[in-house]
Amino acid sequence: QVTLKESGPVLVKPTETLTLTCTVSGFSLSNARMGVSWIRQPPGKALEWLAHIFSNDEKSYSTSLKSRLTISKDTSKSQVVLTMTNMDPVDTATYYCARIHAVHDYAPDYWGQGTLVTVSS
Amino acid sequence: EIVMTQSPATLSVSPGERATLSCRASQSVSSNLAWYQQKPGQAPRLLIYGASTRATGIPARFSGSGSGTEFTLTISSLQSEDFAVYYCQQYNNWFWTFGQGTKVEIK
Numbered sequence: 208q209v210t211l212k213e214s215g216p217v218l219v220k221p222t223e224t225l226t227l228t229c230t231v232s233g234f235s236l237s238n239a240r241m242g243v244s245w246i247r248q249p250p251g252k253a254l255e256w257l258a259h260i261f262s263n264d265e266k267s268y269s270t271s272l273k274s275r276l277t278i279s280k281d282t283s284k285s286q287v288v289l290t291m292t293n294m295d296p297v298d299t300a301t302y303y304c305a306r307i308h309a310v311h312d313y314a315p316d317y318w319g320q321g322t323l324v325t326v327s328s
Numbered sequence: 329e330i331v332m333t334q335s336p337a338t339l340s341v342s343p344g345e346r347a348t349l350s351c352r353a354s355q356s357v358s359s360n361l362a363w364y365q366q367k368p369g370q371a372p373r374l375l376i377y378g379a380s381t382r383a384t385g386i387p388a389r390f391s392g393s394g395s396g397t398e399f400t401l402t403i404s405s406l407q408s409e410d411f412a413v414y415y416c417q418q419y420n421n422w423f424w425t426f427g428q429g430t431k432v433e434i435k
């Protein structure tokens with residue numbers, strides 16, 4: 208059974224760095240043709256893709272947020288970590304991690320439940 | 329950046345009726361398009377990928393069509409559990425973008 212679970216702080220202050228962890232089970236981060244993406248959703252708004260990381264450690268970042276994002280993985284721990292620097296209240300959102308797999312054209316097929324991060328002083 | 333535009337923003341439909349949702353890309357994405365359903369407080373669920381292929385476990389009443397820049401999601405006979413927000417997403421390259429969503433509500 209494939210599951211993903213996001214964890215991290217619920218509240219961060221402006222200018223701080225956010226670190227989120229996605230712990231996966233039911234698949235390995237070393238599996239070829241597979242990866243993990245981060246996607247966020249501000250309250251009442253649409254989804255926004257942030258970053259991908261693949262089994263070969265290849266990475267992609269949102270153009271608009273690239274300077275603030277870092278994605279990495281620890282295969283032995285089955286974890287993917289996303290850091291976002293210089294947080295601002297507009298970054299308040301539910302942050303999701305999701306599996307991507309070639310079997311579904313790399314469209315995210317399994318999602319975590321999401322974690323709401325509020326940016327406020 | 330490829331901009332995805334969904335219409336209408338809200339669609340009011342009676343149970344049992346057909347719903348047709350549209351998604352337009354600002355440039356061709358070939359068939360690299362997915363549709364998701366999202367209910368309040370839940371993560372999105374993958375419905376369709378490759379513009380027209382249903383994901384595992386998705387009922388046959390959901391169908392997708394289109395290629396290039398124009399796409400459609402059709403729900404042939406709306407069930408009570410289908411009232412939700414639907415998003416399209418392009419993955420023509422690794423720089424994904426989502427539409428702003430269409431809310432399907434009970435008429």
